[in-house]
Amino acid sequence: MKRLKCVVAYDGTLFAGYQVQPKKRTVQGEIETALKKLHKGADVKIIASGRTDAGVHAKGQVIHFDSELQIPLSKWDIALNSLLPDDIVIVKTEEAEQDFHARFDAKGKEYRYFLHRSPKRDPFSRHYAFQYPYSLNISAMKEAIVHLLGTHDFTSFCSAKTEVEDKVREIKEIELIEDNGELVFRFVGNGFLYNMVRILVGTLLEVGVGDRDPESILDILDKKDRSYAGKTAPGHGLYLWNVFY
Amino acid sequence: MKRLKCVVAYDGTLFAGYQVQPKKRTVQGEIETALKKLHKGADVKIIASGRTDAGVHAKGQVIHFDSELQIPLSKWDIALNSLLPDDIVIVKTEEAEQDFHARFDAKGKEYRYFLHRSPKRDPFSRHYAFQYPYSLNISAMKEAIVHLLGTHDFTSFCSAKTEVEDKVREIKEIELIEDNGELVFRFVGNGFLYNMVRILVGTLLEVGVGDRDPESILDILDKKDRSYAGKTAPGHGLYLWNVFY
Known part of the structure; x- marks a missing residue:
């Protein structure tokens, strides 16, 4: 075997x-x-x-x-x-190895989230990127990102539906890559909770349009309550990019 | 009105x-x-x-x-x-203008054909590029292209099903753009016959894999018979890119 x-x-x-x-x-x-x-x-x-x-x-x-x-x-x-x-x-x-386990042995993951920045639909990316028509303050988003990096209890950034008890995770990198009308969010961490990347993206977008201050991230993390974070961004922009062992 | x-x-x-x-x-x-x-x-x-x-x-x-x-x-x-x-x-x-006509006033068109060069399927390009596993001699294809440029009777590169009588067209540009595992064919001409771009791509691929000489294009054009040209490349790699007026 x-x-x-x-x-x-x-x-x-x-x-x-x-x-x-x-x-x-x-x-x-x-x-x-x-x-x-x-x-x-x-x-x-x-x-x-x-x-x-x-x-x-x-x-x-x-x-x-x-x-x-x-x-x-x-x-x-x-x-x-x-x-x-x-x-x-x-x-x-x-x-x-005989005892390799795809889930338990995973040391980390990389996710990417694709945003199609345009007021107009693009037929070719409709299933592959989230169309986002509003202008974004990228430097405010980068300030918010600093508060998310590192080890935190991410209860506020996790779907309330989850059954996982320990909600402490480490985010090692969050990168924003701007490319020709696209904005790609790159997340690397030791693990991500249910809906966590999509809630992080949704919250960062609310910072980007000015609905939240970058510093509000500290308060959201503190509250340990999903209702304080932003909307869950739609699934079709999200890619499980890499699993590290 | x-x-x-x-x-x-x-x-x-x-x-x-x-x-x-x-x-x-x-x-x-x-x-x-x-x-x-x-x-x-x-x-x-x-x-x-x-x-x-x-x-x-x-x-x-x-x-x-x-x-x-x-x-x-x-x-x-x-x-x-x-x-x-x-x-x-x-x-x-x-x-x-009141007398503008999208079809009759078109002075030229640009088509692009996307090839996904890999022995492996790519789930994300399956509807948007033709997966092509074989290695290609690009310089032989460029030699063949020289014979296609200019004004010719393209009967051999036209589906036999067409009703158009005048099959003389001018191809102004054919460019091969290699990009990270993709090969893009760019065609600009004053007009293209039924299936013409797809038959041109199919024939150029046969030159690329070595099944035909670049010079065979001259003979194919001469014959004015569809059966002398290559296979019709599949539709899902083709894009009507631009129409010129």
Whole structure:
């Protein structure tokens, strides 16, 4: 029995999210269906670094699973990709240690959030970036970012729906990349809570348009209450970019 | 009565093409439906610079139509875009001369064709670029391009289904732009026949992989027979980029 580790990319547009749900099209469901075909009808369970919501994309999701198939390592991608739908691709397959765990061993993650800055819709980015028509004070946003970096209790930046108890996380980097009408938010941290990146983006945008002061971040963190932070930015601008082990 | 000229962009993925067809979702159909709503139920016919096929995109399609509505010029885009689906956007509206004709007055067009050069599918470009896994001899393709430039009878590069009689066209520019795993073909000419850009791309790719000599272009042009040219490249890599008047 081998433990295999795959890097997976997917366009989240047509999925109800990563995790299997009854009667919904999910990323996990499609990959497990492909693995089942490859294993002649035997169920193969996959474990991911974490879930992604409906509409959220991935460039570098990581999964693991066990298999007894004698497929050369270099052929795994080809075998799986031939059975997967067009909107999921296995980017890379490696053999992992027997006790490797895609979720528990993850040391950190990178997310990116894409903003299409224009008063006008763009048909080509409608599923891939959040269209944002208002002008932004980037330097105010950068001031706010300074208060978010480091280790904090991010309860205020977490969906109230979560079941996780320990809400302390470390954000190592937040970068704003301006590029030709796009603004990309790049987040690197040791882990992110449910909806955390989207709430961070929503709150930073409220700073950018002047609805909040950069210093208000300190107060939001202090309150440990979701209602003090900004709106949750829509899922279709978000990409799970990389998982670090 | 005013004649209005609009620049229109659309993602061709979910359309059966530009032109109205019974029971199919078309770009023309969606724009005429929006105009009908705006004109309180009165039919408004639009004329485009030309058709695009199923799956083909547009960044700069041009249409014209006549209207008696007293909408300020700067508000036309907003009014129409609020009634159009997400995959079509009116980029710009201008008032045109009374006798302006989007098709007959077009002096030239620019098309671009996007190739995603990789042995692996990319979920994000699956509808927006043609995935091409083979290595290409770009300098051989550039030699072939020299033979295509200028004024020629392009019968061999035109779908046999066409009804157009005069197949002489002038290609002013063909540029190959290599960019980070993508190859973009840029075509500028006074007009293009049915499927012409896609057949040109298909034939140039056959030169690129070494299945044809660059000089074979001279023979293909000479033969005036579609069967001598290469395969028609798929529609989803093609963009009507610009129409010149």
